[in-house]
Amino acid sequence: MNRRTPRLIPGLGLGIVGIYFITPLLATGVFSLWEGGDRYGLSAYAALIHQPKLWQSLGLSIRLAIETILVGLVVLVPAVFWLNLRVQRLRPLFDFLSVLPFVVPPIALVAGMTTLYTGPDWFVGTANYLVVPYVILALPYTYRALDVGMRALDLKTLTEASQSLGAGWFTLIFRVVVPNLTTALIGAALLTIAIVMGEFTFANILLFNTFAVYIDYIGQTSATEASALTLLSFLITWLAMLGVLVTGRSGRGQVQIGGAR
């Protein structure tokens, strides 16, 4: 069989796919530099830098991402730990629960949450409320990452060794198990950042000014500024994913998927 001819078709195919993926990014870049007519420059970027609302929304999204990571870990680490150590028979339940966020689309979940939780104000009234659904959105990926990480550990030996040295539960989990999971945790955390930074559904319906909502808002008034923010958002996703791949390389470099559709 001639091994040379097939190279042409794959090369051509990959070339076309590549063009499809590169073009929108290049076009957005050119568009963000457009100043009307034939003039090109950085005015859209200059205008954005002086928008306090941009920095507020960006700051809010970053804060929500960190809070989501922390709440998600506090809720999941003990449960996945115990699942792997003692109650393997609950695994089907966990697998089921971790695909549920997939069956219930975000827009349906937010519909349910708005009818169920109408108060009190300190709970639903501040942007921190968004952390509640964001933990659910990140749940499948955080669970997967933690589970894969813990399966690779000999939890029984670790537990018995640390307890025979006099460690309590807190020490065991946070000073023995968690440090052994660094790779898995960083992967889950970066993916959560990518999800939260782009999340639009909950923030838009619940009327909080996160980064994605701000991009949408700018898009109503200035297309060039929206393009500049689009590039910034792409850059954030790129950095987060690069982090996932670099940290994952030592273990099983597992690429994850998620994000705000």
Add this chain to the structure above:
Amino acid sequence: MSPEAIPPAGRIARSGGWFTIAFMAPFLLYVTAFLILPTLMLLATAFLGKHGLTLHYVRSLGEGQTVVAFRNSIELSAMAAFVGIVVGGLTAYFVLLPGMPRGLRSLVTTFGAVAANFAGVPLAFAFIATLGSLGIITVWLKLIGINLYGSGFTLYSLPGLVLVYAYFQIPLMVIVITPALEALRREWREAAENLGASAWDYWRHVGLPILLPSLLSAYILLFGNAFSAYATPYALTSGIVALVPVAISNVLSGNVMVSQQTGAALALGMIGVMVVVMGIYALIARRVGRWVKR
């Protein structure tokens, strides 16, 4: 050392139900309160009227506007999943071919991870800047005499949405199908060729049957991914194309004068579609699993 002197190493290994509750409760309560109860709440809202149980709101799913929205959503997701499967599958296959440049694979993996996560509002704007009525490509094509929008194309339509969705569907497919393609052993191909099979014979009788379960689960994943997409169509079409997620958001934001219950019924309908799709997948997977031992 006498047995009594052994430190209580087995303490945890033997500890009972109370520990299970202590470790599991936060997670289970969280999921119950913020995932399961809201979903059940939808069920209750959709079926409860002012005077007890009613089918009124669920029946309203059969009305003209709603049927159109559901048909559009399902059609769009089916097409976007199909495009993703075909283009993404071929891309993954081409990248894995022997003799491809060294760095290509890691480039595709990295870019795929980014593109699969790059969606929503920014993605919509990227395509508006590219192929919108004033987009860079649209304008350039006009300069060389091709009037894209004059020839009937518009980004703000179902085919336009498929084109945009492909941007996160294709990389998602590449990510999920690459491990399955890697599991295809070269020996099988060689054995088939030695027995006189053509490339078509190999794929028809060996390759595709082995890949079938992976392809099916990938299709379900891609379908669900497109079906629940909200930010992208919201920012892109702002209601020109009727889709279920956008319809629900209109109810929730009070943009249209319909009751909360109708919104709940719509959301329930979405969950229903996902459950049916997952159910079909489980059925086929079981049927396939009989032949393919994994």
